[in-house]
Amino acid sequence: MPFGIEALEAAVDAALAAEDGQKSVQCLSTVVEALRTQANLAESFLLSGASEQNGPSRDYLRVTSAFERLVTKGSSPWFAQLADLLRGAAAEVMPILPRRPFAQSDFSEQSDANVRHEEADMDVQDPADPDKESSSGTGSTEEPKEDAAEMLDVDDMAEMDVDDEPSMPSVTWLSALLSAILPLLTNALPRDQNEVCIIPHPHKMERQEAAEDTMHVHLGTSRWRPVFNTKKICDNCGTRITDRFYYHCSENCDIDFCQDCHTRSGELLDAFMAEVDEVNDEHLSRRLFWVIDITERIGWYVLHLNVADRRRLAHELAFSWPTVLFERLAQAAVDVVNARVVHVQDVKDIQSDERFWHAVGWLQFLYSTNELPCKTRRLEEQSSRGPKVDYERFVLDGINKCEPLSEFQRWRKHPSATVPKVLDVRSFKITNDFCSFLTHSNLVPVNFRRVCLLCDVWEQMQGRIVPLHLEVPREPQRLVHAVMERFCESLKDADLRQPLRVCFQDEEAGGPGVTKEFFQVALRSFLDACHNNERLFVYDEQSRTYWLNERSVGSEDFFRSYGILLGQAVLNHIHVPNIFPRALYDRLLEELESPCAKKLRLEDIGAVCPHIAKSLRQILEYTGQDIAEKFGDLAWPRGSPQLPEDLQISQANKADFVQAYVDWFFHGKIEAQLKPLSEGFKTILGGSSLLRTIVDAVQLEKIVCGRADNVDVDAIRSSAELEGWTEEDRLEYLPWLWEVLASVSPAEKAQFLIFVTASDRVPLKGWQSLGLIVQKNGVGDERLPSAYTCFSQLLLPRFSTKEKLRNGLLLAIANSEGFGLP
Numbered sequence: 001m002p003f004g005i006e007a008l009e010a011a012v013d014a015a016l017a018a019e020d021g022q023k024s025v026q027c028l029s030t031v032v033e034a035l036r037t038q039a040n041l042a043e044s045f046l047l048s049g050a051s052e053q054n055g056p057s058r059d060y061l062r063v064t065s066a067f068e069r070l071v072t073k074g075s076s077p078w079f080a081q082l083a084d085l086l087r088g089a090a091a092e093v094m095p096i097l098p099r100r101p102f103a104q105s106d107f108s109e110q111s112d113a114n115v116r117h118e119e120a121d122m123d124v125q126d127p128a129d130p131d132k133e134s135s136s137g138t139g140s141t142e143e144p145k146e147d148a149a150e151m152l153d154v155d156d157m158a159e160m161d162v163d164d165e166p167s168m169p170s171v172t173w174l175s176a177l178l179s180a181i182l183p184l185l186t187n188a189l190p191r192d193q194n195e196v197c198i199i200p201h202p203h204k205m206e207r208q209e210a211a212e213d214t215m216h217v218h219l220g221t222s223r224w225r226p227v228f229n230t231k232k233i234c235d236n237c238g239t240r241i242t243d244r245f246y247y248h249c250s251e252n253c254d255i256d257f258c259q260d261c262h263t264r265s266g267e268l269l270d271a272f273m274a275e276v277d278e279v280n281d282e283h284l285s286r287r288l289f290w291v292i293d294i295t296e297r298i299g300w301y302v303l304h305l306n307v308a309d310r311r312r313l314a315h316e317l318a319f320s321w322p323t324v325l326f327e328r329l330a331q332a333a334v335d336v337v338n339a340r341v342v343h344v345q346d347v348k349d350i351q352s353d354e355r356f357w358h359a360v361g362w363l364q365f366l367y368s369t370n371e372l373p374c375k376t377r378r379l380e381e382q383s384s385r386g387p388k389v390d391y392e393r394f395v396l397d398g399i400n401k402c403e404p405l406s407e408f409q410r411w412r413k414h415p416s417a418t419v420p421k422v423l424d425v426r427s428f429k430i431t432n433d434f435c436s437f438l439t440h441s442n443l444v445p446v447n448f449r450r451v452c453l454l455c456d457v458w459e460q461m462q463g464r465i466v467p468l469h470l471e472v473p474r475e476p477q478r479l480v481h482a483v484m485e486r487f488c489e490s491l492k493d494a495d496l497r498q499p500l501r502v503c504f505q506d507e508e509a510g511g512p513g514v515t516k517e518f519f520q521v522a523l524r525s526f527l528d529a530c531h532n533n534e535r536l537f538v539y540d541e542q543s544r545t546y547w548l549n550e551r552s553v554g555s556e557d558f559f560r561s562y563g564i565l566l567g568q569a570v571l572n573h574i575h576v577p578n579i580f581p582r583a584l585y586d587r588l589l590e591e592l593e594s595p596c597a598k599k600l601r602l603e604d605i606g607a608v609c610p611h612i613a614k615s616l617r618q619i620l621e622y623t624g625q626d627i628a629e630k631f632g633d634l635a636w637p638r639g640s641p642q643l644p645e646d647l648q649i650s651q652a653n654k655a656d657f658v659q660a661y662v663d664w665f666f667h668g669k670i671e672a673q674l675k676p677l678s679e680g681f682k683t684i685l686g687g688s689s690l691l692r693t694i695v696d697a698v699q700l701e702k703i704v705c706g707r708a709d710n711v712d713v714d715a716i717r718s719s720a721e722l723e724g725w726t727e728e729d730r731l732e733y734l735p736w737l738w739e740v741l742a743s744v745s746p747a748e749k750a751q752f753l754i755f756v757t758a759s760d761r762v763p764l765k766g767w768q769s770l771g772l773i774v775q776k777n778g779v780g781d782e783r784l785p786s787a788y789t790c791f792s793q794l795l796l797p798r799f800s801t802k803e804k805l806r807n808g809l810l811l812a813i814a815n816s817e818g819f820g821l822p
Contacts (some may be wrong), residue, residue: 003034003044005062010468012066016084021078024084028070029539035180041173045180060179061322072394073277073647080277083184087290090181094297097355107249108623110685135382150385160699174301175316181294185332189339193264193466198398199267199288201255201343205262215244235342236261236401254342295336296355301717303428314365314423318372318388322814327389327747337397341437350410351435358430360440365422367394389747391698396443401812404451410439410688415689418595428727441694446702449695450570453688457571458495460687472518474504483522484561492685496564499572510639519565519574526562527579530641531555536673537563540733542610543580544763545666556676563680566704571684575706578762580606585697585704589665591678592686596696600666610758612665616658619649625650636664651799711749711760713742715767724776727797737774740809748810755813758789787811 003011018024022301035042046057069075071083087301095427187195232241232248235255247262249255249362269284302310305420316327337359344356351357370387373381399407409415417433419440437444438452444679468491472482487496495607502518503510527563529536529547534552536559548559569576583604589597602620606613620629626647638645638660675684692801696705717738750760756772763769770792777795779784786795799805 003031003040003046005059005066008045008063009066010067011378013187015070016076021081024076024082026381028082028085032085032089035086035177035767036092038093038173041176045176058179058320060175060320060325063176063179064182064325067180067678072184075289086181087185087294090177090184090294091290093177094294095301097145097297097300097358101475107647117320154800167559171305172316174298174313175321178298179321180326182325182332185272185291185295186335188329188332189288189335190268194397196401197339198236198265198268199292199339199343200265200285201249203249203251203252203253203548205255205257206250206543208246208248210246232256232401234261235257244410250506260681261272271685280660288416291332292336292340292343292359295333295362295472299360300355303358303361303422307424307426309344310365310423314372317366318369322810323388323748324745324810326370327393327745330363330366330389333359333366334394334396337363337443338396341396341398342401351430351432354430357435360443361393361422361428363396363435363443364419366441367391368423370394370420378381385535388751390750391442393553393747394443395445396437399437399446399448402448404448405455407437407448408452408455411436411694414439415693418694429822437696438690441690441699442696446699446706449699450573450648450703453685453690453695454571456688456690457685458468466498468498470500470502470518471505471679472502472522474521476521476528479522480525480529480558481560483565484557487564487680488557496683497571497687500568513573516574519569519572519576521703522565523569523576526565529558531558542758542761543581543607545606545608546579547584548582548670548677550673553672555673558729559673560676560680564681564683566677567681567684570703578701578705582697583666583703585700587674588678588681588698591674591698592682592692594692594695596694598697602660602662605662607667608665616661619654622654623651625651627654631822634661636661637668638664711753712747712751712767713738716741716770716772719768719770720772720774722774725774727772729776733798735772735807736805737796740802740806743806744810748813751813752809756787756794757792781808782809785809 008031011027015024015027016025024465034040045063067086071079073079075750076082076776115767148785188714189199192198207794210230214229216227216229226244227242228244230241230246232240232246234246234257237260238256239258241256241258243259244260245259247257248258249611273281273284276284276287278287302313303704305313312670317329321329340356340359343351344353370389370391370393373388414433417436417439419434419442420428433439433526470483470486472479498514500518502515504514504518511782524787525648527537531552532554535549536552536555536556538548540547552558566576581604583600585603586597602613602616605616619627619634622630624630627650633649636658647653691700722734726733741749744752753760757770763771772792773791775793775795777783777797779798781800783797785797787793796809799808
């Protein structure tokens with residue numbers, strides 16, 4: 001039967017206050033009933049008087065908080081029993097998938113057996129009913145058949161039309177279930193020393209001893225030591241195993257650990273068991289594999305929904321889920337895939353583990369969901385909003401344990417492979433193209449992508465690497481001309497593609513440190529450089545980005561040299577400051593004729609020049625018939641067949657006029673500057689087939705710039721202006737604001753900046769120059785903060801407690817995401 005949010009909270013209170021575990025479980029019997037069927041879940045945990053038909057109906061934060069109280073260590077003496085109860089209910093409502101075709105890594109077999117074992121241990125009556133509702137996507141809780149194709153054959157599924165009607169019960173049952181089991185999914189797997197999730201290999205690791213005839217002597221700086229040529233690579237640290245002793249799978253899986261990693265993995269698992277208060281190895285194994293199994297089932301189910309249901313679920317997660325919960329859900333999916341990567345990578349036929357690739361598909365679904373807010377904007381904003389959480393949250397650092405050259409060679413067998421648009425694909429199937437880590441380049445760590453890209457570039461050279469020597473002065477203007485003269489002299493492209501060896505004039509120092517310093521000085525010097533009294537680049541204070549100056553004519557050599565510098569930065573493993581709007585990277589990809597280059601639109605101008613975007617937006621929103629007299633001809637050259645010079649703007653063609661202006665803004669207006677810059681960039685990296693086929697603007701930006709700068713709350717506070725506050729407010733109340741901002745997640749910090757300033761980029765002179773204005777806006781817990789992004793002004797009410805301030809601020813940010821305009 002359906003279950004309201006108030007009833008849920010009351011049941012949780014009763015379960016935690018129960019005298020023993022059995023009574024606690026009985027208090028939750030109706031909650032478990034709701035969790036075990038899709039129809040009940042679709043109508044459960046709703047707010048009083050709400051339904052699926054009348055708008056936002058669930059407070060997902062309250063749902064997750066209620067279940068989190070149940071399963072948090074120390075909440076009651078029987079919290080572990082209650083957690084197992086919820087695991088069993090979730091396993092029952094989700095489809096059971098076929099076993100893997102190979103036994104070496106058959107986590108599903110363990111998990112399915114364990115779920116049944118857990119349910120047998122529960123002192124709760126099984127509510128299974130022969131007449132219980134079922135649908136074609138849900139599967140059953142019966143033992144899987146031996147023939148996987150007989151049970152769940154994806155190829156036999158009916159073609160799904162993009163206009164399919166939403167199913168009944170509403171697909172938001174899954175959203176309700178996810179919010180309920182989220183506490184069991186997050187931080188549920190142990191992590192290694194790099195904070196990447198791991199799982200123990202399912203088989204015993206046996207100690208091996210290298211043969212004596214493989215030993216060599218390595219002369220170190222202080223003493224010699226024996227080195228053994230085991231011809232093995234450690235599957236944890238990725239280095240060659242040279243110790244006498246190492247560990248190999250007892251079932252002969254292609255898994256090897258060096259002695260240090262084997263010891264450290266054991267220590268990490270012991271520490272994790274102590275942290276989660278688990279003393280039984282078998283029960284811990286069941287818990288870990290439940291997380292993996294349920295994630296793979298969720299992925300399978302979502303990817304095989306019809307398109308209408310997929311879109312509805314994505315919209316629910318993007319606009320009804322609070323950012324903090326969505327971030328946890330994405331992290332849970334990342335954790336599972338990270339933990340499984342190394343086990344899959346060591347199987348020769350990686351496509352055979354379809355369950356793993358459905359988990360990857362689920363992560364791609366969340367990635368696409370995360371982009372939905374990018375298609376919305378607030379009324380006063382001229383550019384589109386950013387993603388719900390930073391793209392970095394989806395990066396699979398576990399891939400760093402893989403061998404880049406091997407992955408590049410695997411991808412090269414399917415160079416045209418692209419990730420399907422999981423929100424729109426009519427029929428999802430696991431293919432050879434899908435089963436390559438580099439196909440999922442949006443999830444691959446930037447350093448791994450860089451190395452694979454460089455493997456591609458080095459391969460194009462087909463010769464010995466001879467560094468390109470560059471000697472430059474330190475004075476910025478002279479440095480610019482020295483770089484330009486060196487790059488634009490009669491050097492072949494192959495010479496320019498060589499890594500740089502830099503030294504400053506009259507200085508003896510050299511090496512990687514000097515090269516890094518050179519790029520910092522050179523890139524800065526070009527941004528400040530002038531030619532014929534015109535700067536090469538212009539800076540926009542509002543968007544905090546640089547753009548090409550169309551008035552800088554006759555400066556082709558300057559821009560070509562800058563393009564070479566950008567490419568050389570990648571070649572030399574140097575990250576460039578994130579100072580350009582993403583539109584520049586789309587234009588670079590367009591010049592490379594990449595299919596990943598997107599068509600630039602009005603919102604992209606908003607990220608370059610907000611005041612122009614505002615004017616164009618006014619044209620689109622104007623409804624009067626005197627539009628031609630009101631706005632004129634927009635004062636820009638045109639002459640295409642669709643928009644001849646003498647054609648006047650009208651209500652019928654205004655959208656075409658604006659889009660044509662956007663096309664001119666990003667092409668004809670800056671062609672004299674962008675073309676040489678692009679040619680310089682292509683000289684260095686244009687030969688990479690990987691760059692030209694699967695890298696989009698977001699990924700290229702990460703390859704060039706690295707990860708985004710963390711928001712420095714203390715630096716923002718140091719320069720913030722306070723308006724309308726009393727001395728008492730300044731001393732007692734406003735410190736709460738800074739404490740709240742410092743305590744939220746990186747994604748929420750970035751969302752706060754977008755909420756207040758419409759950009760999450762670090763200002764040119766650092767976070768201390770953000771210029772945030774915090775103005776008092778009344779008193780009362782019923783009010784919500786608001787903002788004027790054009791003034792970087794936060795209108796903050798005075799709340800009665802810090803917790804209400806925190807909740808109000810996060811709710812305001814969430815609401816600003818939900819009420820965007822397409």
